[in-house]
């Protein structure tokens with residue numbers, strides 16, 4: 748009889764442990780981007796590096812075409828990147844946002860942040876950041892800017908004008924991206 752009681756206690760204990768392990772799944776940030784010639788991808792990698800620098804917060808870094816809907820709904824934050832196309836976000840990014848579930852407001856109170864790359868100065872980057880931010884706000888997300896005033900609305904990079912033409916993304920832009928990822932992860936950790 749004593750043995751049976753002990754076994755029941757052990758089973759209940761194991762059950763509690765497994766419930767606890769499930770409910771304490773590590774938080775993570777989804778860094779999702781669209782990139783045709785690799786510039787926005789480089790910014791995405793820098794964003795992910797910033798997230799990883801914060802211990803205890805995981806990161807899923809993916810081209811939007813590979814993102815699973817469970818990764819959208821399960822993430823604590825979504826950091827979304829697009830190139831500027833005729834002063835708009837890339838159509839693929841708009842389609843990706845349109846695929847997010849709206850019923851039940853599943854994305855409400857998740858953190859949201861954005862990054863962009865554009866060919867030239869002031870020919871759409873800020874407009875694109877705000878159009879992505881607006882869509883996130885429709886979903887009730889909490890918008891986070893970068894960690895410096897130069898990245899107030901998110902991280903942006905110029906890729907095709909003046910000294911920035913025909914080269915890899917300049918360090919000052921990559922630093923904005925890393926700072927953005929790090930700030931979002933810090934907020935989750937808090």
Ligand SMILES: Cc1cc2nc3c(=O)[nH]c(=O)nc-3n(C[C@H](O)[C@H](O)[C@H](O)COP(=O)(O)O)c2cc1C
Nearest residue numbers: 782783784785786787830831833834864865866867
């Ligand atoms: C169809 C098309 C339209 C573009 N329109 C703009 C624009 O309006 N403003 C801008 O700054 N750059 C524009 N660009 C340049 C891209 O935004 C820029 O090269 C970007 O860094 C590309 O990102 P990716 O390498 O991740 O594809 C355009 C590029 C393409 C292909």
